[in-house]
Amino acid sequence: MTEKEQMFYDIGIVDFVVVELTEFLDVHPDCAEALEYFKHYSKIRNQMVEEFSQKYFPISVNHADCSKEWTWGAAPLPWENCPCAADVLQDKSGSCETCKMREGGC
Amino acid sequence: MWSYEKRLQFPVNIKEPDAKLAQIIISQFGGPDGELSASMRYLSQRYTMPYKEVAGLLTDIGTEELAHMEIISAIIYQLTKNLSMEEIKESGFDKYYVDHTLGLWPQAAGGIPFNTCEFQVKGDAITDLTEDMAAEQKARSTYDNILRLVKNPDVCAPIRFLREREIVHFQRFGEGLRLVQEKLDSKNFYAFNPEFDKCKDCGDK
Numbered sequence: 001m002t003e004k005e006q007m008f009y010d011i012g013i014v015d016f017v018v019v020e021l022t023e024f025l026d027v028h029p030d031c032a033e034a035l036e037y038f039k040h041y042s043k044i045r046n047q048m049v050e051e052f053s054q055k056y057f058p059i060s061v062n063h064a065d066c067s068k069e070w071t072w073g074a075a076p077l078p079w080e081n082c083p084c085a086a087d088v089l090q091d092k093s094g095s096c097e098t099c100k101m102r103e104g105g106c
Numbered sequence: 107m108w109s110y111e112k113r114l115q116f117p118v119n120i121k122e123p124d125a126k127l128a129q130i131i132i133s134q135f136g137g138p139d140g141e142l143s144a145s146m147r148y149l150s151q152r153y154t155m156p157y158k159e160v161a162g163l164l165t166d167i168g169t170e171e172l173a174h175m176e177i178i179s180a181i182i183y184q185l186t187k188n189l190s191m192e193e194i195k196e197s198g199f200d201k202y203y204v205d206h207t208l209g210l211w212p213q214a215a216g217g218i219p220f221n222t223c224e225f226q227v228k229g230d231a232i233t234d235l236t237e238d239m240a241a242e243q244k245a246r247s248t249y250d251n252i253l254r255l256v257k258n259p260d261v262c263a264p265i266r267f268l269r270e271r272e273i274v275h276f277q278r279f280g281e282g283l284r285l286v287q288e289k290l291d292s293k294n295f296y297a298f299n300p301e302f303d304k305c306k307d308c309g310d311k
Contacts, residue, residue: 012113019115019170020274026163027281060111078114079180081121081187 007052011059014045108169115173116267120184120260125197128185129215130255134178134268136212136220139244141178141268145171147225147241151234154301157289160231160282164238167275174271177264179210185261230299235283242276 001009021038028034053063057075064072134140148168155161186199186208194203201217212220225241228234249269256262291297 008113009117012115012117016115019166023163023166023170023274023278026159026166027278027285029159057112059113060109062109075112078112079118079176079183081119081184 004052004056007048007056011045011048011052014041014048017041018045108172114177114180115170116177116264118177118180118184118260118264120181120258122258122260123187123189123193124185124258124261125189125193125199127256127258127261128182129197129199129202131178131185131252131261131265132182132213133215134245134248134252135175135182135210137214137218137248138224139241139248140212140214140220140224141171141175141245142212142220143224144241144245145169145175146222147227148238150225150227151238154229155231155234156300157231157286159285160235163278163282167278170271170275174268177268181261181264182210229301231286231301232283232295235279235286238279239276239283242272242279246272246276 018038018041021034021041025031025034025038049059049063053059054065058064058072059075061072064075066072136142145168148164148171152161152164152168155164189197189199189208194200202211202213205211214220226234226237228237246269249265249272252265253262253269256265286300287295290300
């Protein structure tokens with residue numbers, strides 16, 4: 001897995017934690033432990049999205065640097081297959097961590 | 107207000123198209139217990155929900171359901187991409203194809219179009235949250251049924267993720283219902299409808 005793919009995959013994991021904690025805190029607003037986790041992971045999540053967007057492509061329009069060109073429109077669409085999917089077929093195990101973990105273009 | 111992120115909540119990467127499978131999974135797009143139905147149910151119910159924690163929960167789960175609809179849509183899109191005319195005919199996808207080509211249109215596996223009658227907004231906190239809990243279980247059963255029919259690991263992985271989310275949301279709605287009941291008369295939860303009736307000693311305590 002390339003660094004780009006790894007970062008993109010990691011954002012998915014950390015964001016999932018934030019989604020899960022958000023829904024938990026909605027109905028357990030006084031849970032200090034969950035709040036600590038939320039603070040920790042939402043900070044990491046935001047840093048990761050910011051860093052990825054600067055390095056590769058903007059994940060949201062708020063993270064797009066469009067001072068020179070329309071980079072938001074150039075970002076890959078998340079429902080498209082990973083172009084490296086062809087490599088997977090050659091993988092003996094029949095599954096490729098790279099592609100399984102990919103969303104959007106490579 | 108919403109903002110969009112160009113990523114799926116769970117990755118979808120299907121190598122081989124399979125129009126037969128797409129016709130089954132489309133039920134979780136536009137079917138009776140599908141993700142479109144789920145998101146519209148919660149996002150519609152929240153306005154008159156009198157307790158802001160629970161209205162917030164409906165908003166956040168309703169928002170996650172939109173992301174689930176996108177995962178299901180990505181699965182259908184990838185399962186039907188680049189189909190040949192022969193594959194369309196042999197798989198029985200021709201009946202869908204004639205009306206929608208390869209475009210995505212919300213319908214149940216049996217071909218019944220998406221219909222708002224698949225969900226309810228009763229305007230009663232207890233009734234709506236009980237419906238929401240049932241909806242999560244119905245979707246979980248549908249995913250169980252899909253998993254019995256599907257062997258392709260590329261398809262199973264996101265379906266398993268979605269199934270697990272149904273169980274978590276069932277739990278959260280149960281906690282939301284408990285929050286509502288704690289604010290009501292413990293001797294008779296049904297004494298009045300907190301979304302409608304006004305009385306001095308009841309409502310948002």
